[in-house]
Amino acid sequence: MNATTSVTVRVPAKVNLQLAVGPARGDGYHGLVNVFHAVSLFDEVTVSARTDLPPGQAVLSADGERPDHLARVPLDEGNLAARAAALLARHTPRATGVHIHLRKAIPVAGGMAGGSADAAAALVACDALWDSGVPREQLLELAADLGSDVPFPLLGHTAVGTGRGELLTPLPTPGTFHWVFALAEGGLSTAAVFAEYDRLRPDAPEPRLDHDLAAALAAGDPRRLGTALTNDLQPAALSLRPGLASVLDAGRAAGALGAVVSGSGPTCAFLAGSAEHARGLAAALRGLDECADTVTAHGPVPGATVL
Ligand SMILES: C[C@@](CO)(OP(=O)(O)O)[C@H](O)COP(=O)(O)OP(=O)(O)OC[C@H]1O[C@@H](n2ccc(N)nc2=O)[C@H](O)[C@@H]1O
Numbered sequence: 402m403n404a405t406t407s408v409t410v411r412v413p414a415k416v417n418l419q420l421a422v423g424p425a426r427g428d429g430y431h432g433l434v435n436v437f438h439a440v441s442l443f444d445e446v447t448v449s450a451r452t453d454l455p456p457g458q459a460v461l462s463a464d465g466e467r468p469d470h471l472a473r474v475p476l477d478e479g480n481l482a483a484r485a486a487a488l489l490a491r492h493t494p495r496a497t498g499v500h501i502h503l504r505k506a507i508p509v510a511g512g513m514a515g516g517s518a519d520a521a522a523a524l525v526a527c528d529a530l531w532d533s534g535v536p537r538e539q540l541l542e543l544a545a546d547l548g549s550d551v552p553f554p555l556l557g558h559t560a561v562g563t564g565r566g567e568l569l570t571p572l573p574t575p576g577t578f579h580w581v582f583a584l585a586e587g588g589l590s591t592a593a594v595f596a597e598y599d600r601l602r603p604d605a606p607e608p609r610l611d612h613d614l615a616a617a618l619a620a621g622d623p624r625r626l627g628t629a630l631t632n633d634l635q636p637a638a639l640s641l642r643p644g645l646a647s648v649l650d651a652g653r654a655a656g657a658l659g660a661v662v663s664g665s666g667p668t669c670a671f672l673a674g675s676a677e678h679a680r681g682l683a684a685a686l687r688g689l690d691e692c693a694d695t696v697t698a699h700g701p702v703p704g705a706t707v708l
């Protein structure tokens with residue numbers, strides 16, 4: 402029998418349906434109530450064995466439709482997918498060197514956790530390639546070591562993250578929600594947005610799950626969900642990128658059920674009532690100076706999946 406030499410994993414982007422941010426903790430992070438929702442905007446990560454490289458060492462390549470985004474993806478050991486391969490290799494004797502190819506569709510530094518998604522996909526792909534035998538619970542712990550957002554794309558669907566966002570509880574929701582994402586020129590640094598949050602909100606309260614949001618999700622009701630979308634980082638993202646306010650306003654004026662900055666931004670998310678409504682909203686947003694492009698997607702969708 403031939404050993405597997407290559408594994409491809411498809412992994413979704415996320416939008417945050419609620420992002421409640423507490424005071425800064427002593428360890429440089431913030432306590433969160435972070436409602437993650439996986440949407441049908443996918444990166445694909447292909448991992449191929451390279452027995453000429455030391456175990457866990459990676460060489461990288463990337464492609465995708467947006468050259469300006471690709472230019473911001475590091476193709477060295479700093480790439481989160483390379484860090485994931487190196488970390489998992491330390492937990493299995495069967496590790497090899499790898500070539501990692503990233504097919505990027507998730508905006509880079511856009512608040513949709515593309516780097517975290519690639520890290521989660523690389524964990525799943527290397528686990529399959531090496532037949533590592535690492536239990537799922539431990540894969541989730543390794544994911545959390547790589548970043549607060551990395552465990553969620555292993556699960557997908559909708560889940561609430563507590564702690565710094567890494568402790569996940571699934572939130573089952575019936576039905577499908579339709580989204581439009583307005584992509585911005587350039588990214589925003591997550592750390593810079595949290596620092597701006599600290600400046601704007603020195604007395605942040607402890608974060609709590611919003612009951613209206615939980616009820617809207619349990620009912621699968623897009624109208625209720627639209628009015629319940631909140632993001633405590635939004636004022637900080639708007640402070641660093643004031644032009645985003647007009648994008649949010651334009652989406653609301655065009656009939657979005659809800660409009661919110663995704664995570665640390667600068668991508669703006671708009672909830673629509675149907676796929677057709679989403680296409681109409683996207684057309685209304687595309688002409689704006691501050692909107693570099695639009696993408697439509699639906700959620701929830703499953704997490705990282707071997708193709
Ligand atoms: C804000 C969120 C919302 O889902 O995502 P993005 O919108 O950036 O994708 C996440 O909390 C980002 O998670 P992730 O991108 O994994 O961040 P990490 O690598 O863990 O941390 C990067 C930096 O962000 C800040 N950080 C992150 C998470 C957290 N709970 N508190 C923080 O203060 C810290 O300054 C940290 O050094």
Ligand SMILES: Nc1ncnc2c1ncn2[C@@H]1O[C@H](COP(=O)(O)OP(=O)(O)O)[C@@H](O)[C@H]1O
Pocket residue numbers: 473474475479480481482503508509510511512513514515516517519520588589591664665666
């Ligand atoms: N596989 C990757 N894809 C995208 N960005 C990556 C990756 N690995 C590391 N990075 C770095 O992480 C930063 C944040 O990227 P990303 O995860 O896309 O954004 P966000 O944290 O806003 O969701 C990028 O600016 C880039 O320098």
